[in-house]
Amino acid sequence: MQGSTTSAPAVKSKAGAVFRVTSGNFLEQFDFFLFGFYATQIAAAFFPASNEFASLMMTFAVFGAGFLMRPLGAVILGAYIDDVGRRKGLIVTLSIMASGTLLIVLVPGYASIGLWAPALVLLGRLLQGFSAGAELGGVSVYLAEMATPGRKGFYASWQSASQQVAIVVAAALGYALNQWMAPVDIAAWGWRIPFAVGCVIIPFIFLLRRSLAETEAFQARTHRPTMKAVFRTLLDDASIVILGMLMVAMTTTAFYLITVYAPTFGKSVLQLSTADALMVTLLVGVSNFFWLPIGGMLSDRFGRKTLLAAMSLLAAITAYPALSYLAQQPSFAHMLKVLLWLSFLYGIYNGAMIPALTEIMPVEVRVAGFSLAYSLATAVFGGFTPAISTWLIHITGDKAAPAYWMIFAAICAFCATLVLYRRLRLGAPVPA
Template sequence: MNLAAHAVPGDAPVVAAPTTDRQKIKAIMAASSGNLVEWYDFYAYAFTSIYFASAFFPSSSPTGQLLATAGIFAVGFFMRPLGGWIFGRLADKRGRKASMLVSVLLMCAGSLLIGILPTYETIGVLAPVLLLVARLAQGLSVGGEYGTAATYMSEVAGPGRRGFLSSFQYVTLIGGQLLAVLVVFALQHILPVEEMRAWGWRIPFLLGAVAAIVALFLRSSLEETASDETMQSKEAGSLRALLQHKRALLITLAFTMGGSLYFYTMTTYMQKFLVNTVKLDLKSVSTVMTLALIAFMLLQPLFGILSDRIGRRNNMILFSGLAMVGAVPLLSTLSVVDNVYAAFALVLVGLVIATFYTSISGVVKAELFPVEVRALGVGLPYAIANALFGGTAEYVALSFKNYGNESLFFWYVAAMAAVAFAASLWMPDTRKYGYLDGNGRLSG
């Protein structure tokens, strides 16, 4: 089965792309700076919601308050498909650089709004409504950021090192998450819990808004990777052209279903899981997650190098296979541990499994699409599946727990990993049939 509407040797040309190692590293760092800020701002919500939930959602049940904040967290994800389409089309028709500049500005606005937002006690129901608006803006921004950044970094990286250089997308994604954890961790040791709940939770959002300005400056120096000829093509950023690559779309959807659900389970939801189910105190949980995320971040380039040697398809088979058979026993064991050391070890095992996927998350999808629809092809199906499965992970898990069936969530994670496993077996070897390094024909 041929996925390309028109097969050509290799990919369409790019222009002005960095060619020397120094230029490539500089470009990766500039692109990554915005990615770090985007994800820091997005995760700041997840890690501070346990403090501000009562400020926006008055309720007698702490679990009910967390469900409400998790619901808004999930709703933010449902803006991602729109963001993936808008920014993917912008990146394919007007350039990767323009798309990345707009996305970081939008994230800055959303973060600033949350940081200065009055509480329910002050303005009533308008408070959660405005919180929702801010999250929608952030969701739109992140929906566009992923596909464009993945496309840009994959195009900047050269043959033989795409896995290694592209892995820095998740280095900075995890770095943003880690930075959010570190900021919260520091605030927990500086401010009493009462002050954290009263106003301390606002600090991470205000810091994120300032950091976005720095990222905007760094991204302004980026070189464009798509040619004028490509951007002016009638197929550039076209949904109609994208739909000609149905198999690539289905593989991207399946990878994201399993990969995002597993990733968000082991990262953003894990903080609440360790507090509500494992019954660890907040400071211990912050320590566990901080150390685990540092290790997780440092592993990304190593697993990216591994993919350059064994191929992206084999990386995905290893991730999805291990997640499929390991999710239930791993989470079940973690739910009954009674000390922080065992909790840390089990979380780290789960994150090591995730690294087979996260290190190549962007490039494995970028290789499936031709340049004229690459940003749209990477961003839109990712955003759709991420909204349905990654963004809802926390809400679904808390819902199962609220109804006394938490273990069913573990099986749900394993089932979605099985979908990714099937897609991994169906995926061709992109070293031979990919649009970046192969012959431009995805067959089989």
């Protein structure tokens, strides 16, 4: 294995470096999406209960529990990456993530091993969450540090764009299974096939990560903080982390609403076919992939603040009318139309948000600070979006109720953006 002293010119091209570093993001989101889409089958296999609502809520609670580990992973693994380097740290996060994925795939059902089944699935999700706490931050900072001058937004946006490829591939696999297998077979064991595919590609992703070069920005640093120093710096800059968390709230809530929760929403709430729900999600992933780099480029041109404020305000104004229109007239075409609109808002916003978050954090704890803000937002907002959406619909009887949660997140993001940029005066693009 090459050491962290590998120079940036060793990477054949910028595109190659982007592909290598974002490969782990693909695996993470691939597995997370599958967990959300096959929530009904997972609930039956590991969390049997007296009624479908209770079983599904337990499944989504375990799904959300993984996000509670993210802040811990953000601080511990984020500090490790800030100390040893982006390359070595990202290999460690991938190892932990792969362990959690393998565990979930191999666990027998509740009928075979009883309570051990949900306990081991929970352990797998906790491992995934701990790893993901620093994975996103490590990848985003790597991309920002390797970016050419004036194009930091464009390069950093590929962190999220890689996740959309995972959504498309996972949705395509699910669609194919739905065409080739009977529903009873999918429920019994077929749902494990896409997870197994994720496990098969793990060795390939390890090879990609091992060939990464360390960033020149990290190599140029003469001071690397200890874990104690990282904690002290994060505490001293707690207000920046909290404002960053609120800024991420819009991203993480919108993303899990239009991707992970969307198939369940389409099938269970709107009563659309499995094939229609999967196809909508696949097309949303393509849409996200298209808009994210555009959002990054626009933020390089016009500034982060402008896009962040405009998109979060648009989301707060339009989320409920859009979902209410869909709930009143559920159909494949209407679901696609509404989710593509939300995809546009998410893509442009997140394309600007990722580089903004790398810029506002103190350079010596850039990975830890970014990861902590992102992880807290995912734990508080995004990770529990499927569970909260299910609960809101249940208690209100309003099929458009998930919009309330997105509106709240968008308002938090809008206010945080205004306060943050007033304090930091970073409304204009920051030089790379």
